[in-house]
Amino acid sequence: MLTAIEKKAIDHEIELVPYKKASVIEALKIVQQHRGWISDESIEAIADYLEISPAEVDSVATFYNLIFRKPVGRHIILLCDSISCYVMGYRLLHKALEEKLHIRMGQTSEDNRFTLLPNVCLGCCDHAPALMIDKDLYRDVEPALLDDILKKYT
Amino acid sequence: MPTIYIDNKPFDVKTGKNLLEACLSLGLDLPYFCWHPAMGSIGACRQCAVKVFKDEEDTRGRIVMSCMEGVKDGLRVSINDETAKAFRSQVVEWLMTNHPHDCPVCDEGGSCHLQDMTVMTGHNYRRYEFKKRTYTNQYLGPLINHEMNRCIQCYRCVRFYKDYAGGKDLNVFSAHNHVYFGREKDGVLQSPYSGNLAEVCPTGVFTDKTLKEHYTRKWDLTNAPSVCQHCSLGCNVIAGERYGKLRNIVNRYNGEVNGYFLCDKGRFGYEFVNSENRITQPLIRNQTIEATAYDKLIQHAGKLLSGHTLVGIGSPRASLESNYALLELVGKENFYQGIPDDLAYVEQKIVDILESGAIHTPSLKEIEEADAVLILGEDIWNTASVMALAVRQSVMKTAANHTTEQIPLPSWQDLAIKELVQETKGFLANVTVVPSPLDEIAAVSMRAAPDDLARLGFAIAHVLNPSLPEVPDAGEMINTQAAIIGKALQQARHPVIITGTSCWSNALIRASFDIAATLNAGLAFVLQECNSLGLAMMRAPSFEKAAAYAEETTNITAIILENDLYRCIPAIEADTFFSKCKHIIVLDTLHNRTTEKAHVLIPAATFAEADGTFVNNEGRAQRSCQVFMPANKEIRESFKWLSDIRTLQTTAGNGHERNPDDLLLAFENRFPKFAGISKVAPPHNFRIHGARIPREAHRYSGRTAMTANMAVSEPKPLQDDDSSLSYTMEGYRGLPPAPLIPFFWSPGWNSGQSVNKYQQEVGGMLKGGDPGIRLFEKTTTLPAFYQDAPEAFVPRPDKWMLLPQYHLFGSGELSVYTAGIASLSSGPYVSLSKHDAERHHVRNGDMVSVKADNKTYTFPLSIQESLPDGIVLVPAGLRGTDALSWGSWVNISTEIV
Amino acid sequence: MERPLTSNIYPDRPPLNLKEYEQAGGYAALRKVCSGMSPAALQKLVQDSNLKGRGGAGFNTGIKWSLVPMGDEAPHPKYLIANADEMEPGTFKDRVLLEGNPHQLIEGMILAAYAIQADTAYVFLRWAYHEAAALLRKSIQEAYDAGYLGQDILGSGFHLDMHLHTGVGRYMCGEETALLNALEGKRATPRAKPPFPQISGLFGKPTIVNNVETLCCIPHIVNNGADWFKGLSYSEDGGTKLYGVSGKVKKPGAWELPMGITMRELIEEHAGGMKSGFQLRGVLPGGASTDFLTVQHLDIKLDYKSVAAAGSRLGTGTMIVMDDGTCPVGFVHNLQHFFAQESCGWCTPCREGLPWVEKILLAMEKGEGRKEDLELLQMHTQLLGPGNTFCALAPGAMEPLQSALKYFRDDFEKHIDHKKCPYD
Numbered sequence A: 001m002l003t004a005i006e007k008k009a010i011d012h013e014i015e016l017v018p019y020k021k022a023s024v025i026e027a028l029k030i031v032q033q034h035r036g037w038i039s040d041e042s043i044e045a046i047a048d049y050l051e052i053s054p055a056e057v058d059s060v061a062t063f064y065n066l067i068f069r070k071p072v073g074r075h076i077i078l079l080c081d082s083i084s085c086y087v088m089g090y091r092l093l094h095k096a097l098e099e100k101l102h103i104r105m106g107q108t109s110e111d112n113r114f115t116l117l118p119n120v121c122l123g124c125c126d127h128a129p130a131l132m133i134d135k136d137l138y139r140d141v142e143p144a145l146l147d148d149i150l151k152k153y154t
Numbered sequence B: 001m002p003t004i005y006i007d008n009k010p011f012d013v014k015t016g017k018n019l020l021e022a023c024l025s026l027g028l029d030l031p032y033f034c035w036h037p038a039m040g041s042i043g044a045c046r047q048c049a050v051k052v053f054k055d056e057e058d059t060r061g062r063i064v065m066s067c068m069e070g071v072k073d074g075l076r077v078s079i080n081d082e083t084a085k086a087f088r089s090q091v092v093e094w095l096m097t098n099h100p101h102d103c104p105v106c107d108e109g110g111s112c113h114l115q116d117m118t119v120m121t122g123h124n125y126r127r128y129e130f131k132k133r134t135y136t137n138q139y140l141g142p143l144i145n146h147e148m149n150r151c152i153q154c155y156r157c158v159r160f161y162k163d164y165a166g167g168k169d170l171n172v173f174s175a176h177n178h179v180y181f182g183r184e185k186d187g188v189l190q191s192p193y194s195g196n197l198a199e200v201c202p203t204g205v206f207t208d209k210t211l212k213e214h215y216t217r218k219w220d221l222t223n224a225p226s227v228c229q230h231c232s233l234g235c236n237v238i239a240g241e242r243y244g245k246l247r248n249i250v251n252r253y254n255g256e257v258n259g260y261f262l263c264d265k266g267r268f269g270y271e272f273v274n275s276e277n278r279i280t281q282p283l284i285r286n287q288t289i290e291a292t293a294y295d296k297l298i299q300h301a302g303k304l305l306s307g308h309t310l311v312g313i314g315s316p317r318a319s320l321e322s323n324y325a326l327l328e329l330v331g332k333e334n335f336y337q338g339i340p341d342d343l344a345y346v347e348q349k350i351v352d353i354l355e356s357g358a359i360h361t362p363s364l365k366e367i368e369e370a371d372a373v374l375i376l377g378e379d380i381w382n383t384a385s386v387m388a389l390a391v392r393q394s395v396m397k398t399a400a401n402h403t404t405e406q407i408p409l410p411s412w413q414d415l416a417i418k419e420l421v422q423e424t425k426g427f428l429a430n431v432t433v434v435p436s437p438l439d440e441i442a443a444v445s446m447r448a449a450p451d452d453l454a455r456l457g458f459a460i461a462h463v464l465n466p467s468l469p470e471v472p473d474a475g476e477m478i479n480t481q482a483a484i485i486g487k488a489l490q491q492a493r494h495p496v497i498i499t500g501t502s503c504w505s506n507a508l509i510r511a512s513f514d515i516a517a518t519l520n521a522g523l524a525f526v527l528q529e530c531n532s533l534g535l536a537m538m539r540a541p542s543f544e545k546a547a548a549y550a551e552e553t554t555n556i557t558a559i560i561l562e563n564d565l566y567r568c569i570p571a572i573e574a575d576t577f578f579s580k581c582k583h584i585i586v587l588d589t590l591h592n593r594t595t596e597k598a599h600v601l602i603p604a605a606t607f608a609e610a611d612g613t614f615v616n617n618e619g620r621a622q623r624s625c626q627v628f629m630p631a632n633k634e635i636r637e638s639f640k641w642l643s644d645i646r647t648l649q650t651t652a653g654n655g656h657e658r659n660p661d662d663l664l665l666a667f668e669n670r671f672p673k674f675a676g677i678s679k680v681a682p683p684h685n686f687r688i689h690g691a692r693i694p695r696e697a698h699r700y701s702g703r704t705a706m707t708a709n710m711a712v713s714e715p716k717p718l719q720d721d722d723s724s725l726s727y728t729m730e731g732y733r734g735l736p737p738a739p740l741i742p743f744f745w746s747p748g749w750n751s752g753q754s755v756n757k758y759q760q761e762v763g764g765m766l767k768g769g770d771p772g773i774r775l776f777e778k779t780t781t782l783p784a785f786y787q788d789a790p791e792a793f794v795p796r797p798d799k800w801m802l803l804p805q806y807h808l809f810g811s812g813e814l815s816v817y818t819a820g821i822a823s824l825s826s827g828p829y830v831s832l833s834k835h836d837a838e839r840h841h842v843r844n845g846d847m848v849s850v851k852a853d854n855k856t857y858t859f860p861l862s863i864q865e866s867l868p869d870g871i872v873l874v875p876a877g878l879r880g881t882d883a884l885s886w887g888s889w890v891n892i893s894t895e896i897v
Numbered sequence C: 001m002e003r004p005l006t007s008n009i010y011p012d013r014p015p016l017n018l019k020e021y022e023q024a025g026g027y028a029a030l031r032k033v034c035s036g037m038s039p040a041a042l043q044k045l046v047q048d049s050n051l052k053g054r055g056g057a058g059f060n061t062g063i064k065w066s067l068v069p070m071g072d073e074a075p076h077p078k079y080l081i082a083n084a085d086e087m088e089p090g091t092f093k094d095r096v097l098l099e100g101n102p103h104q105l106i107e108g109m110i111l112a113a114y115a116i117q118a119d120t121a122y123v124f125l126r127w128a129y130h131e132a133a134a135l136l137r138k139s140i141q142e143a144y145d146a147g148y149l150g151q152d153i154l155g156s157g158f159h160l161d162m163h164l165h166t167g168v169g170r171y172m173c174g175e176e177t178a179l180l181n182a183l184e185g186k187r188a189t190p191r192a193k194p195p196f197p198q199i200s201g202l203f204g205k206p207t208i209v210n211n212v213e214t215l216c217c218i219p220h221i222v223n224n225g226a227d228w229f230k231g232l233s234y235s236e237d238g239g240t241k242l243y244g245v246s247g248k249v250k251k252p253g254a255w256e257l258p259m260g261i262t263m264r265e266l267i268e269e270h271a272g273g274m275k276s277g278f279q280l281r282g283v284l285p286g287g288a289s290t291d292f293l294t295v296q297h298l299d300i301k302l303d304y305k306s307v308a309a310a311g312s313r314l315g316t317g318t319m320i321v322m323d324d325g326t327c328p329v330g331f332v333h334n335l336q337h338f339f340a341q342e343s344c345g346w347c348t349p350c351r352e353g354l355p356w357v358e359k360i361l362l363a364m365e366k367g368e369g370r371k372e373d374l375e376l377l378q379m380h381t382q383l384l385g386p387g388n389t390f391c392a393l394a395p396g397a398m399e400p401l402q403s404a405l406k407y408f409r410d411d412f413e414k415h416i417d418h419k420k421c422p423y424d
């Protein structure tokens, strides 16, 4: 079941498109924003609301990188692994993050605080390496800076 | 006609086609995966690459996908170009990087499009040395097996299931080389067309689960061309046997009828042939089995016949041959259709209309090509499933045609057309008693009682032709809908009206006729059984007439042909009838309540063990050929038993009508309206260069070993005196005449895709013409309009009109012998409208009793939101349930749980 | 030197709000057009300016617009879309414009929409650009409030609605037909062309997709004319260009410069040259899907034609510098990993070929490469070329690989011969 707030936000998106199902990506984003990830139940609720099949919703949901079909931690670390960050040493950050959080890429820390995910170019190659936590972008990151950055997220 | 140059040779090709179709139609081999003749091009697999050149001077050329390139005059193409060849073989190597190479354990092996294309492109050495990605498989229900690792991502499954057939629960998930085709989670596939996945999938991802239970490779099957037995559409099928068991049914292409696809009832409902419930021995009540050897039985039956008053009850599911043999045995005046009076009356109206020549009745292909469809009163989703698929194509194609009139795109450009068309649809009005999934694509959906549907029909006729009478007190609802539907039909160039017998309403047939005749539109009828129309054309009286006759006559010997009367008339009437008969002879394939009454029970051959001719809803007579010899000599075609008894009885038969050809000739002579039925397929003595057409592929294996446990010498091949098909792998290897194609195979093309080689052009008619002979054609006869709208339906205060709800899975007598179909069948229930349920304070699941035909039936309630008030629905034909007096007014009582 | 696109962008200040933008001359172009310039005249003007699409393909923008059906008979609604998906690795130029001066983009979009008489405009923004999203939302509202959007814009009778759509992460969304599918709420797989989006685009209606930078040029062309715009350039392609440099240079960054400056000037002057201790070995001149250029090419002009003549593409104009401390095999592997991951999975060569390439490169890096692998890589660069795949993703992916095999072949061979990465 979608909440009233979710429905309202989805209704707004529906108004902007010629038919309901065209707003499915928006609906997925809205629900994920409220629930952190998209569960099977969320898929069904969205399908129901947009009058399409769950398979149709899931087909779209699983295509995109940033729709999470598994539970994620409270904060999401997106580490840029694209070329400029590669040249500028993102691999050191990768290693440092895995060590600090005791998780591998793609996993969620035991305290459920962080999920660590690889991400394609964040569009700040002139300040590589870069990473993003939730909506905050960090540029020119060095392993030594990580502790201070991570501290901000509880 | 454009001329194109393929490897410097000129060819004339048809305008509007793509290069791949054109090459295949020319008989050239070109590999492909994502393209499908019924679904068009998407350019995804990149398998069909060829080189095209700007002009004669151009030697470099460029690679194009032939499926995405339209033909145009002067186009220069090379299939044999080395870079194109290398690319095509590379595409297979790419596809094989993740394919498990598990052909030996894969059900597709031997009829696999991927195998064929791999060989065709010449790829044979794998250079990929890394780990393959693996998937988990899903449980997709009892009919279809899933093995995702074999997937080559051609997208054909989703394009068929979702786009072509409108299914909702199969899709593509994820991206890059993780794309996955399946359901959002494990579960039974919901589409009634899911079985086609087994044929649409070019490899072994989706396979026939029922075949898996008794698996046999394609090359080891003994096959014959058959006609589906499960509804009146008569889809063409190929049935395959090994070791005396029917193993599978696959589609037999017929451009006018089923095209490339079947419904799941037709594909999987074959297991009754293998059932433990088969009647395998003749039985005479109170006699030992030994007494019932062939001769004894014939003599005994002869005794029961001579000096007795005969009543022969025919069958809408038995062949023309068998019905006619019974008619000859008992005499025309003693031959009855084994169907209820009300139904016979409706069917008679249909035959009247068709025989009048005032109307054209369209094939399924023509329905697909209609540009506006009105369904009046028939639940075709459940009663004529493949027709519903054809209607869907009409709706989709019409939308595409409208849009491409503005922006010209060739019809094979599937991807681009879909994007252009978006959600627009062609016109469909689905006006019926019960809702169906077709409503989702319908411009007009309406629910009403049969009489009101007929009134709407007459109102539409009036809109189209104001000289036809207005419907009295039509009311705003009917008038508005009639105006909308009338207008849409009027604007169409090829409108089609569909109606049928499942409402048991004569008025619906009349109204549909008036509309179709006014518009000069096609009028399609749906009947109930595979030979309903053939039997109806014999114009024999209904069962009730036989019962009435039995009531006033003594000394009756009744012969009942392949017909469980308890499924067609209320039990009480059947009981009464049987109690009046002195002797009862029953011929049938499976034990049922009627066979229990038999004094003499005679085992009949099923369609797979018999030759037979059936008339489908379109009036197309089609031949079904024997696939294998029955398990013993006593199981024989009904017409053979009946002819033998007759030979003994009279001297008239002299035995020479035992051959089906002779029988059909005699039939035609006696009933000229059946003219042509003897020529539906070549005669039994037809040979090509002196050779028969083999039922077995030339790779058929184990012939010398199959029966070695019984005898080590190789048995003599079985002899089939009835047809020109043989029970061997030897014989004529070329293309057989279209009605006698036992299986599709061509060098290098082991999968069903080889059908390309049997068609005049890809997706067109079979070489030599699509099988079947139409018995009705429109003439110049002017229509005689009916103009007699019934009174409006008025719900009664304490009576309900009892109507049947058909279920694709469950309502069929024979198909439920397939365990998978039985497990998906509906259980019994009672449906009322939401309003009626509220009025009676009952909710879903409460027990509701229906009093009909002196019996009380108590079933749980299942509310149908949109059902008209005053109607009670009960599922028809479920195993173990009684036939009811459909269309009568009944009492109900409710009990709240 | 004029820098029309960035002259109002200041790194340390928030971007201009509506009022400031107007004070700086903003929306004057729109006023000019609304007071009597015909759509056809606007199309012509842009065509004459020789503005080439900045999304990578470099097609003349005015000509692209001219394919949209016009007049009373034309289908409606028509759409204009700003492609702000910027996910090409190494590319960060649109971000500068989006975050630096959102009204400039909005004005450019309104003008472009006017030129094709579009009814609705979308900004398709990549998900990660949160700051840009917030700015755009605010600025679009400001534009509505000021009457630059909505009904009867500035009394011209022209109306336009504008929405912001943020993506959910897929490089493919940047490909214009896949972008349309994404906007329709579908999987971002590309569409068959023809028909082109100008004829059958978003929701089957005529649609123009333009890159952010392309659209930002429009107001300036309107204000100053086609000749002025051409005059900004050192080459025959019109205008200035946002160039960028990333990698081990002293001052990585993005700069608006005349179209056609040399690579040497860009790297040595604007980016300050290589960091000390590093030598330049190769450059991807316009994002991840362009061919390597090397030291020998430093003096070529950075315009579409000259870069093509040197065997690469100007692409997005944001270059990635590969230094001598970076292993070319690892470098290319990183790129191929990206492309394999971002393949949409529609066509066989890309879906199956790229992961194979990626695995070979990974094996090489680990010292497990074989001689035959070079042939396999070479084969892929040929067979994943344009026309063989459904869209341009895979051909783009092959560009850096094929040029790496040309310029850095000895590095590949060393990996194979020594069974390890010489840079480790």
Ligand SMILES: Cc1cc2nc3c(=O)[nH]c(=O)nc-3n(C[C@H](O)[C@H](O)[C@H](O)COP(=O)(O)O)c2cc1C
Residues within 6 Å of the ligand: C052, C053, C054, C055, C056, C057, C058, C059, C061, C064, C083, C084, C085, C086, C087, C088, C171, C172, C173, C174, C175, C176, C177, C209, C210, C211, C212, C214, C215, C391, C392, C393
């Ligand atoms: C895989 C792929 C990704 C692309 N990504 C982008 C992108 O992020 N931004 C962009 O403007 N163009 C991108 N393009 C180019 C667009 O398809 C299109 O050519 C461009 O948006 C047209 O705008 P223009 O005419 O203004 O250059 C991409 C193309 C491909 C094949």
Ligand code: SF4
Residues within 6 Å of the ligand: C172, C190, C342, C343, C344, C345, C346, C347, C348, C350, C351, C389, C390, C391, C392, C393, C394, C395
């Ligand atoms: S090249 Fe093919 S698989 Fe790759 S992104 Fe384009 S269409 Fe998709």
Ligand code: FES
Residues within 6 Å of the ligand: B020, B031, B032, B033, B034, B035, B042, B043, B044, B045, B046, B047, B048, B049, B065, B066, B067, B068
């Ligand atoms: S059949 Fe032509 S690309 Fe698949």
